[in-house]
Amino acid sequence: MIRIAHFSDLHYGVKTMEEADRCFAAAIDQAMAKGAQVAVISGDATDHALDLHAPAAERLMSQVRRLADHCPVLMLQGTFSHEPPGTLAPFRLLGGRHPVFVADRICQIGLDEQGQWNASAGWRFKALPSDLVALFSCVPTVNKAVVAATVGCTQAAQAVGQHLERLLLGFADVHCEARRLCLPTIAVSHGTVYGCISEHGVPMAGFDHEFTTGALFAARVQAFMLGHIHRHQSWKQSGVDGEQCIAYPGSIGRFHHGEAGDKGFLLWDVGADDVAMTFVPTPARRTIDLVFEGRPDLEALREAIAQQDVQGAHVRVRWTVAVEDRHEVDRKAMEKMLAAAQSVQMEGRVVQLMRSRSEGIAQLATLEQKVRAWATASEVSCDGLLECLEALREAEPDVIAQRILAARPEDGGQADESDASVLCAQS
Structure with missing residues (x-):
């Protein structure tokens, strides 16, 4: 032996x-x-x-x-x-x-x-x-x-x-x-x-x-x-x-x-x-993973720290956010809360916003129907867009532009918001 x-x-x-x-x-x-x-x-x-x-x-x-x-x-x-x-x-x-x-x-x-x-x-x-x-x-x-x-x-x-x-x-x-x-x-x-x-x-x-x-x-x-x-x-x-x-x-x-x-x-x-x-x-180092499906919740992070001993541990924080929310992640606040850890590794994954085309939109007869279908698929309101489309039917772009530029006195020199939207859409 x-x-x-x-x-x-x-x-x-x-x-x-x-x-x-x-x-x-x-x-x-x-x-x-x-x-x-x-x-x-x-x-x-x-x-x-x-x-x-x-x-x-x-x-x-x-x-x-x-x-x-x-x-x-x-x-x-x-x-x-x-x-x-x-x-x-x-x-x-x-x-x-x-x-x-x-x-x-x-x-x-x-x-x-x-x-x-x-x-x-x-x-x-x-x-x-x-x-x-x-x-x-x-x-x-x-x-x-x-x-x-x-x-x-x-x-x-x-x-x-x-x-x-x-x-x-x-x-x-x-x-x-x-x-x-x-x-x-x-x-x-x-x-x-x-x-x-x-x-x-x-x-x-x-x-x-x-x-x-x-x-x-x-x-x-x-x-x-x-x-x-x-x-x-x-x-x-x-x-x-x-x-x-x-x-x-x-x-x-x-x-x-x-x-x-x-x-x-x-x-x-x-x-x-x-x-x-x-x-x-052997006395290998301790590692802790804290994972968030969306934007890191500081209160949830505080509870996780209370439940786990992060003193001297190597901590990794992971999260997944949409591109429009990436600036709302408070890294400094998380680092401050994890100050007792031996090291902190931040890993954020940004998901790009994807817009899917409404199924069957090409078969719709009128532009109003297509706008409503797109708004439903995108989960947004289409009322403002439909008003812009109606304004474009009633007047030429030059007339709409002149109406915006010639601010009426009763408006305090401010252009009408619907006219501005139409101009932006036209441009």
Whole structure:
């Protein structure tokens, strides 16, 4: 039995460093206190390409070095947009008490009794090395562009899943041999399982996802440690291969609004034919969403603040208003009411006013009928317009203009409103 601390999706970056470092530091403290013998980081340690002198890079390396001083560390290549190829190479040189192995190719690695990593020359071992205490099979992020160049763009999405399924089946014989030798078997990868749930509660169903649970279980390992999806979830089964478990730990912290569930890491106890997994939460930031269907109601906002503790939380206020009401949103008043929050994010959506044409208006015989139909569809009064139309029938535009300009004395020099409306309509 071996105890493994499984972290994923650390996302160290310029904007995420504070959240990532606080949560990862707390996770390392708990992993060491709970006696982790190996640490696995299953991809996306960084949020984007980082310069070596960037504060986020320095903090991440410091934390991984602290982890390597406690136990051997395995780091897997994640999504290329987050971890461009070569990003993890410097971690091989950290020089802790225990080695850091960077898995940036498909391979198998064994952990020996001295705490050293032994990697296969090819994609798997032809014969297992002696004195191993655990066997790890690593499948880093697949470059779909290479697959597309080989099989064509239209076939690439399905081809990736098919090739990975055959690859995992190819590992199965080695895993069975390891189990016969009473070795714990672990697989580590980074990708999407068909049917998993995203951190925003969306089922991931499509032809471009890398894995199915059936393909993962077919690798015949006890523990399949995944990264990429930011929500913790797991799948288990028991059979001829003993207890098997597939799991995402989720992201180490809460990096976006609307993410459901706790954030944390997994503590695995893996044997030759059994496995146990525990989720350990981290002190991720609190986020609160306040949503208004129309213009934000300050009284309703005050009641929501009274019901929820916004002290130190990250608050997002969302609303949807018509274009004519957009200037009536009092942002300053809302910011003042949310002053106790750690941060406030305002997101207003303006809906453009759309006027629909009255059905059948083209078939009406007279202009008066068309005006009345339009007014009904637009929910406005047409009395003024009909008066203007009547005035235009009775007099020429020049006469109407002269009537407006020659203000009568009894009107105090002011033009008649109906005449002004007619002039505007005519112009």
